[in-house]
Each structure stands twice: as C-alpha cells, then as structure tokens.
Amino acid sequence: MTALLPVDDARERLLSLAAQCDEETLAIGNADGRWLARPVRARRSQPPADLSAMDGYAIRFADMPGPWRVIGESAAGRPFGKTVGQKETVRIFTGAQMPEGADTVLVQEDTDSDGAQVRLTGEGPGEPGRHVRALGGDFSKGDAILPAGSFLNSRRIGLMISAGHDDAVVRQRPKLALISTGDELALPGKAVDDPAVIPASNGPALIAQLAHLPVQISDHGIVADDLEALAKVLERARKADIIVTIGGASVGDHDLVQKALRAAGARIDFWRIAMKPGKPLMAGTLGKAVVLGLPGNPASAYVTAKLFLEPLIAKMGGAADPGPAFVPAMLASSLPATGDREEYLRGHWTDGGVSPLDGQQSSLIRALADAELLIRRSAAASEARPGDHIEILGLTS
Incomplete structure (x- = not known):
C-alpha cells in the first residue's frame, strides 16, 4: 500500500x-486585498521638510535662553518663507514647516509672549532639534517601502499614497x-x-x-x-x-x-x-x-x-508567503497521542490557553461552526498536557 x-x-x-x-495596474483605492506584483519605492520624502511636532515658537537653539523677537508665523500649508536670524522667532503650529535658520521648537507651555517678544518660562527644549519632525524621518524619496508580494491592506495603501503613488501594479x-x-x-x-x-x-x-x-x-x-x-x-x-x-x-x-x-x-x-x-x-x-x-x-x-x-x-495572486501562518500557543487541556496522520483539531480559546471542542468527527458541523482556531498536532505525537506549547492557526472566515 x-x-x-x-x-x-x-x-x-x-x-x-x-x-x-498576470499583472494589472489598479487605482490605489481599488487595490485593497491584492498582492503587489512589483516592489514599490517612495516618490517623495515623508515628512517633505522639517516640520514642527508641537505648537510653539521656532528658534535657533544657539540663542537659548532668549528672549526672542517674533517676526512672523508658520502654519501647516502656509510656511513663513523667510530666514530666522539671531534672537528671532516665528510663531509655529503643529505640522508647519520649520523656517530657514531655525532648528528647535519652544513648546507653547514653556513660554510667555506679549505678541512681540517671547520669554522662556519653563525648562525649555534641552537640546537642538527638539520637537522637530526631520525631513525624511519616515522615508526618503527613492527608499524601498514595500517588496513585491506584499498584501495591500488599508495601512499599506495609506503608506503608498503618502509615498506619492496613485496606482498599484498587482497580480490579477x-x-x-x-x-x-x-x-x-x-x-x-x-x-x-x-x-x-x-x-x-x-x-x-x-x-x-x-x-x-x-x-x-x-x-x-x-x-x-x-x-x-x-x-x-x-x-x-x-x-x-x-x-x-x-x-x-x-x-x-x-x-x-x-x-x-x-x-x-x-x-x-x-x-x-x-x-x-x-x-x-x-x-x-x-x-x-x-x-x-x-x-x-x-x-x-x-x-x-x-x-x-x-x-x-x-x-x-502574488503572495510572497502564501501561508498558512501557524503561531505558538499554550495548551489548556490534555490531548491523546496521535496516530500516523497529522491532526487538525477544531479548538477555541479558554482562560488557560487553547482547548479542542467536542465533536471532532469530520462529518460534524457544529464544532466547526464554533471553532476559533485549528490545533495542529504532528503524526505519532505523544500525549500532550496542559501547559505544553503547540501550534495553532487562527480562523477568521
């Protein structure tokens, strides 16, 4: 036999x-649930410039501890556009572009201002570059951001859009x-x-x-x-x-x-x-x-x-790793030794780990309907006891 x-x-x-x-190109909004056919590189940097991480004042750290003369304002989408000089500052808001010459942000809570002048009242930034999101801190133009075979979900679609893409080359x-x-x-x-x-x-x-x-x-x-x-x-x-x-x-x-x-x-x-x-x-x-x-x-x-x-x-469909993806878990109940075949038990989570459900015969549907996971057991495995580590496959569909 x-x-x-x-x-x-x-x-x-x-x-x-x-x-x-075969490959096909889809608008990025239609690519959810597909696998990339080609690697993706960033077409822009993120952040695209040095940006403020807080509301406050953009300064030169070398001018600490001030005071500073307010010469303008920088808001998200509306940069100051000029250079900050010695003992000068620009009112700045979260997400706004840092003006040329400034390298640090004084947070608003550490300052006192009459609109024309700013004084330090708190501890201050402590070091240059504080509260600044640096140019390319997430990724830079040309960086590889997703390899071929990546599964496109909402988070990766968001990454691709942020990197300058409006379409995706995927597998049909x-x-x-x-x-x-x-x-x-x-x-x-x-x-x-x-x-x-x-x-x-x-x-x-x-x-x-x-x-x-x-x-x-x-x-x-x-x-x-x-x-x-x-x-x-x-x-x-x-x-x-x-x-x-x-x-x-x-x-x-x-x-x-x-x-x-x-x-x-x-x-x-x-x-x-x-x-x-x-x-x-x-x-x-x-x-x-x-x-x-x-x-x-x-x-x-x-x-x-x-x-x-x-x-x-x-x-x-183009997956780099088709699976299935088993993960380790701890057994909450005893399992008998197995025979000459691998066994896949319909199971569920309990307080002590995972346990098989009653009714493991292949013709029975009720245990299958209640299952949250499959417990994988090797052929010719010895008896398993509570606390033993085993492999499981989570079930979501």
Whole structure:
C-alpha cells in the first residue's frame, strides 16, 4: 500500500503546480486585498521638510535662553518663507514647516509672549532639534517601502499614497471554478424533511470562506454522480485557473470525479494525504488549470481549503508567503497521542490557553461552526498536557 503523503509535502507539490497570475495596474483605492506584483519605492520624502511636532515658537537653539523677537508665523500649508536670524522667532503650529535658520521648537507651555517678544518660562527644549519632525524621518524619496508580494491592506495603501503613488501594479485575481458533486445533495432550504437528502452546505460555505481573498469564483452548482454530467461541467470549467471539486474524489463506485478528470485529460499529481481530517484530498492539473479535489465531509472540506486552497489562491495572486501562518500557543487541556496522520483539531480559546471542542468527527458541523482556531498536532505525537506549547492557526472566515 502506498504511503500517505505528508501535509507539508503535499502543499509544496500543490503550489509547484501553480503559476502567478498576470499583472494589472489598479487605482490605489481599488487595490485593497491584492498582492503587489512589483516592489514599490517612495516618490517623495515623508515628512517633505522639517516640520514642527508641537505648537510653539521656532528658534535657533544657539540663542537659548532668549528672549526672542517674533517676526512672523508658520502654519501647516502656509510656511513663513523667510530666514530666522539671531534672537528671532516665528510663531509655529503643529505640522508647519520649520523656517530657514531655525532648528528647535519652544513648546507653547514653556513660554510667555506679549505678541512681540517671547520669554522662556519653563525648562525649555534641552537640546537642538527638539520637537522637530526631520525631513525624511519616515522615508526618503527613492527608499524601498514595500517588496513585491506584499498584501495591500488599508495601512499599506495609506503608506503608498503618502509615498506619492496613485496606482498599484498587482497580480490579477485567479479565476476559480467550483463544482459540488453528489446525488444526495439539495440546494439550501430544499427537501429538509427527506432523510435521503443532505443540504449542500459546502459550496456556499466555501464561497464565504474565500470572500476575504482576491479570487473570482464561478459556481457551477451541484453536479450529479454521472460521468457525462461531470464531463460537461469540466469542459466549461477548464478555462479557469483553479478547479475545485467538493466530494466524490475517492474511488468508490459512486465517486466519479477522478474518473471524469482522467477522461478529460487531467493529470493527477497526488491523492490521499497523511492528514486528519482531510485524507482524501486530491490535486492535479487539467490543461492550464490547477485541480484541487476537496473531501465532502464539512470539516474535511473546510480544513483542507484552509490549508491548501487558500495558500494556492495566495500563490497565484502574488503572495510572497502564501501561508498558512501557524503561531505558538499554550495548551489548556490534555490531548491523546496521535496516530500516523497529522491532526487538525477544531479548538477555541479558554482562560488557560487553547482547548479542542467536542465533536471532532469530520462529518460534524457544529464544532466547526464554533471553532476559533485549528490545533495542529504532528503524526505519532505523544500525549500532550496542559501547559505544553503547540501550534495553532487562527480562523477568521
């Protein structure tokens, strides 16, 4: 019997099948949630000049402790425009440009002024350059500010705009064709009293799961367990970048996805991995499309999509690091030793750390709905006890 493929090896092989999508240029306001296709350099410096960090008076530190003669005013967007000389000062406001000749700001609270003259009444700045935001203190023109593969969120979009950019070169969104299979499946809300029918939750749930990613999803609906029907939908789907099937990827008499894929000319790269839940995962190619066959049980479908499909979308969408990003956490309850497969337990946060939820069977949905995280356990791991450190993957979708 062929050994099951380890999870990390399977993900590496899956990602090796995928190429990044082509580039496109978007207005910066439309680039949220995309990955940069090229590195970004600053087109301007920030701050663009020496600016005051406080309300007060711009002085030459060498003239301490004053007094100073007031010769003008500098406000944000309205600089003084002249030079400050010996024992002279300019009334200045937060964010205003420092006048030429001045190098320090006396904060307003440390002064007394009659409008024409300013005297120091407090401790003063203590050293030259105090309360001044220096030119280029954040970044300078020409600086590299974001590498290719960076995920554009609100903060990075703000950075790019501040650096002088009004557009972004990103990767196009991969096109994903979604196919749910099974004679037993019914549309949501249909035949709820028929024990032979199961509501098709996986497809809509997967679409919701991927909503935070830049991907174009074409839902091909529920396809019957019939080779001809599968052949027709695969023919329509093969123009996509990614083809995702849910269910039917095993080798039973009614599991026809592999047969239909092979008949359509697909190459199956691997099938079955050392993972619980999610053992029957399948991956391959059909033309230029990467094919990922997810198991039909809800927990298995969700977990494999989280660990394989989301990184696949990220890789094709241009991510420098497609993930998934596991982080350390402390265990709050005991866990039994594992078998020959990695285990991914649906868990939640407790006062003492993380704990698994009840109902870990792959067909059970309630624990999946309540889960805040996945607890990753290695194959052949010994019993874990409270206080042990383990790896988790946080769930946000």
